[in-house]
Amino acid sequence: MLGQYAARLRVTDAQGRFGLTSTEITVGNTAPEVTIQTPGNGAFFDWGDAVPFQVRVSDKEDGDNPVCGRVQWTFGLGHDVRAHPETLGTGCSGAWPTPADAPEHGETENIFGVVVVSYRDNGAGDIPGALGDATLILNPKQLQAEHADASSGVTRVEDESASGLAKITSFDAGDWIAYDPVNFAGITGVRTRASGAGTLSLRWDSATADPFATVTVPAGVGWQNVDTALTDAPTGSGKLYVTSTGGVEVDGFTFQGAGVGDETPPTVSATLAPAQPGGENGWYTGNVTLTVTATDNGTVASRQYSLNGGTTWSNANNPVTLSAEGAVEVFYRATDNAGNVSQVGKVTVRIDKTAPVLSVSGVEAGEYGDSASLTPVFPASDATSGVASVTAAIGDLQVTSGKPVDLWRLALGANTLTVTAKDKAGHVTKQTVAFEVTTSFADLQQLLDGFKAAGLVTGGSLNDQLQEARKHADNGKTKNAVKSLEQFGKHARDPRKVTDAAVRAVLVRDAEALIAQLRAPAGG
Structure with missing residues (x-):
């Protein structure tokens, strides 16, 4: 009859003492065949060794792909003709730990390793899963x-x-x-x-x-x-x-010789997430996750990492978040349950989460006459990756820190100094200062005097016309002042009198700006 049964045998001696044993019998479902592929039966080891193993399970109904979590093993301490379990576990592969203190049972004792591996299959229809097992002896080297x-x-x-x-x-x-x-x-x-x-x-x-x-x-x-x-x-x-x-x-x-004790260290590797730095020049701009993985012919016991060159090690069995800013060489390794330590791997991680520090001085919000000059100063610093560049501009004019800027070179009206600092990780700090450039008779006179002293203006007609225009303006004679400024502009356009094109343009511009001021309605 199909099904699963427990067969029990009881033997009683003449004095009434008895022994009892039982076994499981399954009818209608073939029990799986369990094979311990490694180590070999009767192999040698030292007490305290971890012994790598590989188990194969083949089942007539289920095939050759067992659920390794259902492969159960027991390492027992054999003693003459009996054994008692020491450690239990599951898996198709790994390493059996053996007790280092086994010889303490006594120097006269006959002790050895006994391993029992079992697997219960999926059953067949309504018939419960059948149990298959295999037994292996391990010999101490002595x-x-x-x-x-x-x-x-x-x-x-x-x-x-x-x-x-x-x-x-x-x-x-x-x-x-x-x-x-x-x-x-x-x-x-x-x-x-x-x-x-x-x-x-x-x-x-x-x-x-x-x-x-x-x-x-x-x-x-x-x-x-x-x-x-x-x-x-x-x-x-x-x-x-x-x-x-x-x-x-x-x-x-x-x-x-080594016997079958595990003397092979694990193979270790590490990955970073993100896989590639998000910043420039190999710098990460946020936290980095380090994942250490390892494989072994037995069982990987632990994975570790070090941030101080291997002086101290920390647990890396789970992913590790690296958050400290700066460049650090991360060491990583793995240890198996035999105590074998892998080669140490290394990976350099650079983290900079902070933008550079930038300060701007020498320019303030407000009005400046165009005969004046400004000297912007804009130092930058970055404590982690370092400063890659500092640039500044007013419109299209590039500005150098500590170098004066002649305001006549700027457009009249609103202007903005924009300073940009960038660190080697790609972080950017930007500061702006808005100011206004104006002109007046005094500014134009000062510019004219300076240009003349530089040899860029010849003759005295421009100066005469400017002073005449200023006199008319001071006396409230706007039309006469405008007429004098128009004559000033006409002569300023003459390259024989003003040899530099930029100077010609600014003199004409300022004259036209003064004309516009004179013509503007009062209070407008």
Whole structure:
């Protein structure tokens, strides 16, 4: 009948003590096949290592793409023939943490790693999901001879000088000890601790197979440590047999090399948001978000960043907001759960959120006669990216800070000084000062005197006509004053009397402005 059932077995001995076990049986839904692809069964590790793993799940009904969050694993501490769980987790890949304090159970204890991985599929119609699992053994690098999984012909003897307080004796030709399972991934050699004199042979899957390595124990007093390279060690998982020529007592074996413990640091990278600076010359004009990402053959434990050259590090497991203004070299790194630290990456972040400071002096709002001059002064500063440029203009006239501006070069009427400061990030500060340029008989006289002194005006007719016009105006004879100014303008247009075109234009302009003033209605 289709469905899911729990089968229980109870066994009772003659004294009435009993044992109970159960298993799940699903009819009508094939259980998923769980495979631990890495590490290999029987691989070696050090207590405290993180062991990278990769799990594959294949299901007849669901296919080969499991929900990795439903892949459950348990790392247990094996002890002789039992195990108790240490850590739990989920995922198709990652790294199993192993307890560094496991050897504290005692030097005589036979301890090892046991991993159980399980997965429950989606079910089939009304039939509940079926459970599939896989089990894996991990060997500590130090294997005591007396803890062999199987043996023939040898004797276990207690010995306080032995590393596990016991040893194997009566190890004669034809005798053997065996460890099952064993996988030599990451193992480069073995150190044998033995006494006596003779040769040990390491064989694969059979006590009579050809040896892939031999250990010659030299004669001597007490325990001898013999290092042997395992360049021809077999691949995959199998059963390791150790045989002897006789005459040798064995304490244990310490396998050398990384084994399957994680010694590979994470690969780390970082991105900034915005991806490109919004300002000029590589400057950001607002906050920047730093995101540190990392991948690892095991499990990434943490990501960090530093703003002081790596002196101190802060958590970057979540995106980090960089807000301080200035240029800073951001260091970033990642650490896996084995303690391996990635190479340090670097990225320079420049942030300037503040426009330059600008001050303008030497020009004030108000009226200025066009015979005068102004000296605008407009210093700028920027504490972060620095000042890129400061420009100023009155209309089309470019102005230099600290350099006088002759107002006769400006148009009569309203004028505006515009000063613009720009920093290297592209921030702009702008200030304006509005003022008015006027003219009068006094201004025109002062200009004429100055132009004449400069050799730009010849003869005295212009001066005579201007003084005559001013006299008529002072006496209220407007028509006569206008007539004199018209004559002044006529002579001012003569290049023989005024050699500079700009000077001719301003003299005529001012004369016409005075005529307009004289003709204007009173109070208008």
